[in-house]
Amino acid sequence: MNTANTSTVETQDPPVGQSSEAVATPLQPKPAQAVLSRRLAIGLIGMLLASLLAILNEQVTALAMTDVQGVFSIGHDDGTWLTTLFEAANVATMVFAPWFGITFTLKRFTIGAVIATMFFGFLCPFAPNLFTLYALRVLQGIAGGCIPPMLIIVALRYLPPEVKLYGLAGYALTATFGPALGAPLAALWTEYVSWQMVFWQIVPLGVLSCVAIQQGLPPDPLKLERLGSFNWTGFLTGFPAVAMVVIGLLQGDRLDWLNSGFIRVMFGGGTLLFVTFLVNEWFAPVPFFKLQMLSRRNFSHGLLTLTGAVILLVGVAAIPGQFLARxxxxxxxxxxxxxxxxxxxxxxxxxxxxAVLNLKRVDCRWVMAIGLSLMVTTCLMGSFMTSEWVRENFYFLQSLQIVAQPMLIMAILMGVTTGLPPTEGPFASAMFNSVKTFSAALATGLIEGLGTAREHFHSHVLVDHLGNNALIASQSIDAAHGLGELAHRVHEQAVVLTSADLYRVMAGVAVALLLLVPVLPVRIYPPWTTTPPSSH
Structure with missing residues (x-):
């Protein structure tokens, strides 16, 4: 129930001659409504820019890493670790960042994280050797992972109920708009400006966000006494657990998954540590994850749907680009x-x-269902692709995402955050952001692993088919003017079939999420309404 919109009033029988209105006395004064002042709006914009900075830094550097490897003369295998180490540190940090944000205050912690992200990024082009570059990427991953969780906490704490969904739309903007800008910016810096800008692009945005946060967010007192109750067991098990699993996901395809002893250690050790972490969090007096929140149907449904939604968003963005590149x-x-x-x-x-979800008569479950249906449509249409498809053939599919992505992400955010008291904001932010970033790593591993397996399968089937039909093979070789050209055509067709398979898998994920909508979540109302939202 949204406590900011209700008050508790108890009445007693009036004395003779007095009306009941004259003696009705509130037990508690009505809480003051949050007001979105101009100064606070500047602070919120600064938080939005800081979160966008973190997303752009992650996406652009990952997409431009081939050019960076070329400049530093780094081989492919060593180069993959530049992204893997960054992502592992980034995802693991998000579990714990909200706790530190509350302890050191949101303003100080966010500004410090932005400055650290800029500083380590500025140093990256000057790295004298590969291991120094690895270290800088890890440190930048830690600093960048501290930023996005702060945006949700600030939105839940400071925004009035009437505009809270618009604040969440700002967060959704960083999760959708930010990644979509990654490819254009990576192309701009590497093709027309300088490869150093891949790392330095965040500096102007970072300076602007720090100034806005410093001027706009209200000051909070330091809570250094919380350091005495720091959850060391949770930190020492959770951080390496998440990092190990992410490393396993991102290096799995290159090292042949469970056929590699290293990958088995990453998955096995990471899983064991993560189970220990979850058990500790359940009983810890000051946890990083408040697992009891999962008993709320909308919260658990939101996190489950978020996992599938991130896989979908990564998939529908990656498949066309990989197809056109190959x-x-x-x-x-x-x-x-x-x-x-x-x-x-x-x-x-x-x-x-x-704005649509802020209407009381709109059920966010229907909005989510429509968004997922559009996702299914996109993926099924993409599964009919051929080798003749070029960029223009994907325009309509991408156009559907303009409607589908906001409907899906905003409905998830509304379901997860509506009814949460401010005291639970840090827990919700830690769990939501950790699931989001981990799901992105999971999606990358899924697309790479499944893509490699299906491409090998289709290549073998095509080669076997040619081998079993000598006449067709002979005609194909004559028409292709040599075995080299024939091999290219087989590879091309295998890539097409693999891309179509990936689209079908994405459609299956969307259908599974769609089937959950009428079963798990319950009806909720916008934050401004006095109608109590159901969460159990």
């Missing part, structure tokens, strides 16, 4: 229009979706 040798500059087609309209679509 079939038509597109560079990031040539695939950028696909990303921009989604990114720019989201600036309007996300606030518009928030």
């Amino acid at each position: 079939i038509h040798t597109y560079r990031p500059l040539q695939t950028s229009p696909l990303s921009l087609l989604v990114a720019i309209p989201l600036l309007i679509a996300l606030p518009a979706t928030a």
